[in-house]
Amino acid sequence: METSDIRASLERLLDVRGVVSVAVAGADGSLVEGLALGDEDLASLQELVPTALASSQALGALIGEGPVEQSLVEYAEGPVLMAPIEADAAEGEGHVLVVGLANVNDLGRVRFQLKRLLPSLAGGLRGRPG
Numbered sequence: 001m002e003t004s005d006i007r008a009s010l011e012r013l014l015d016v017r018g019v020v021s022v023a024v025a026g027a028d029g030s031l032v033e034g035l036a037l038g039d040e041d042l043a044s045l046q047e048l049v050p051t052a053l054a055s056s057q058a059l060g061a062l063i064g065e066g067p068v069e070q071s072l073v074e075y076a077e078g079p080v081l082m083a084p085i086e087a088d089a090a091e092g093e094g095h096v097l098v099v100g101l102a103n104v105n106d107l108g109r110v111r112f113q114l115k116r117l118l119p120s121l122a123g124g125l126r127g128r129p130g
Contacts (some may be wrong), residue, residue: 001112006033009117016113018106020078023098024085024121025049032047032095032125049094049096056060072107079104084113085122095125 010022014035023034023042029049034042057073071082078101085095097118100108 006121007035009121013110013113013117016106016109018061018102019099019110020102021098021100023099024040025096026097027053027084027094036100048080049098050096051081053078053084053096056082064072070111072104078102079107080112081107084119085118085125089111095121097121 002060003048006024010024013019013022014037020040021034021036022109024032025034026038027050028046031042036042040052045057052071052073053068056068060066060068068084073082081099081101083097083099099108099114099116
């Protein structure tokens with residue numbers, strides 16, 4: 001999947017009612033591709049993604065719940081959903097899909113779309129450094 005294909009997938013997700021921003025980031029927070037309806041600052045992903053994902057993974061390990069499938073963080077400006085995209089688990093490579101929502105009530109629609117989107121993104125990101 002080329003960057004234009006990743007962008008097309010993100011555009012479809014951005015069309016879901018309630019989604020205000022979408023991005024694919026490396027596990028270190030580096031932006032692969034991102035889109036926003038307004039003036040969302042996608043550059044802040046470099047600080048948000050590694051910290052929030054590490055916290056979720058640590059909590060899961062502590063309580064024995066297994067790997068993180070999704071993590072939801074609610075901010076004053078709206079909730080942010082993060083879902084790891086494992087491109088090649090054997091090599092430890094991975095990316096994170098980050099979705100900004102207008103309201104937590106929009107979560108169901110987004111989760112439904114993610115079931116179809118995540119496998120194709122994982123396949124397209126295979127071999128790309130995370």
